[in-house]
Amino acid sequence: MSSADTTTDDPRSLILTLGCPDRTGIVAAISGFITEIGGWITEAAYHSDESSGWFFTRQAVRADSVDLPVDEVRSRFAKVAAELGPETRWRLTDTGEDKSVVILVSRDSHCLIDLLGRAERGEFPGRIRAVVGNHPDLRDLTERFGIPFHHVPFPTGDAAAKADAFGLVRRIVDGYDPDAVVLARFMQILPPDVCEAWAGRAINIHHSFLPSFVGARPYHQAFDRGVKLIGATCHYVTADLDAGPIIEQDVSRINHEYNPADMVRQGRDIETLVLSRGVRWHLEDRVLVYGRKTVVFA
Structure with missing residues (x-):
């Protein structure tokens, strides 16, 4: 009640x-x-x-x-x-004490744009302190909002160099002491030590086709199977890939007239809504974690 x-x-x-x-x-x-x-x-x-x-x-x-x-x-x-x-x-x-957020990104901009816009309009119960990207693509977008952007390249095929890159990302993020670390379509898997360091603060968003359609081009895989629902899941990050306690989910119905591009567009809309709700509820202390589940007083 x-x-x-x-x-x-x-x-x-x-x-x-x-x-x-x-x-x-x-x-x-x-x-x-x-x-x-x-x-x-x-x-x-x-x-x-x-x-x-x-x-x-x-x-x-x-x-x-x-x-x-x-x-x-x-x-x-x-x-x-x-x-x-x-x-x-x-x-x-x-609530009089400002909460801070650091966002991790790759190349997809839809979740970042939504969060930056909500913060700019005063709709967000926290301050976005920085954005960290493993590609430079979203630097101009971020800096137009007056927020620092840190580019940390992730070399491919070199495990040691990738570990060093994650070490640098962790030092940058920890320097802001954020209340939330938001993976806004950050296409890298956090190593276990980073998951542990950010436990209860790292929040991820992904499509809800998992575990049925994994790997590349999940919307095209789903199209080939004729799915009728598109969804998104916002959850806390753990060392178990995409299996952390769920904060929020939503779905939208589609039909045979949708092509893969339509599905991707609708999927992005759901991802932005689900992620913004999840981050807001986290910052408002509405999410209580116990075991693999959550209680969300939203």
């Missing part, structure tokens, strides 16, 4: 997300704490997962209703979380 009343003169909120083994008294403990610090709840969402026995919640509290520094609120809530059990996972964030 959820409730919301976001009408407020102060756009800042304190966002509390929590997951723990389910039992009685969790909601009472959380709401009692918020009441104790004078918090005004503007949004509350809950989920009890029967299959895992875990409870999840996201609470938004008006920042101007709490007369305490954020660090003090965190310190006090840590005691509440400890009483809920040692497995409890939680975080408290302040």
Whole structure:
């Protein structure tokens, strides 16, 4: 269930997300704490997962209703979380603190253009700090928005040189300390150590023909099989290729009149929407990961 009343003169909120083994008294403990610090709840969402026995919640509290520094609120809530059990996972964030994003690209521009445009229009709950590309093609586009572009070539057929390139990409990205690393059609497979370093922050987008149509020209493969649905999947990156926890998916119906170019065009439209939703929900702390699954309070 959820409730919301976001009408407020102060756009800042304190966002509390929590997951723990389910039992009685969790909601009472959380709401009692918020009441104790004078918090005004503007949004509350809950989920009890029967299959895992875990409870999840996201609470938004008006920042101007709490007369305490954020660090003090965190310190006090840590005691509440400890009483809920040692497995409890939680975080408290302040929407007044800018979140940052670094985008990785190759040559396809549709996802990058969409994200840059949303950020330019103020529709994005984060600041795009930089774009890193393994080809220089999207430099001019990126720099027109006043955002730095870093070109890191990836040599083919040289494993050591490719490892060095990934090392440089990682150093560039880590230098911005981003809250999200978005693979906006970045056509390189992240090595396991990079996946581990960016766990819970690296977000990928791909067509949803997997695992049926893998490799090159998936839309042409799908056309040859006469598929009737085109889709896209946004997920967190893990060392298991394209198998990380799913944040968002969507589909669109097609018919026999579509040729491969039509399918590619419609697929790009879905990819941009699905990726923008996934990144937004991540930056708004609406996505809670547990195991191979997610709870998305969107």
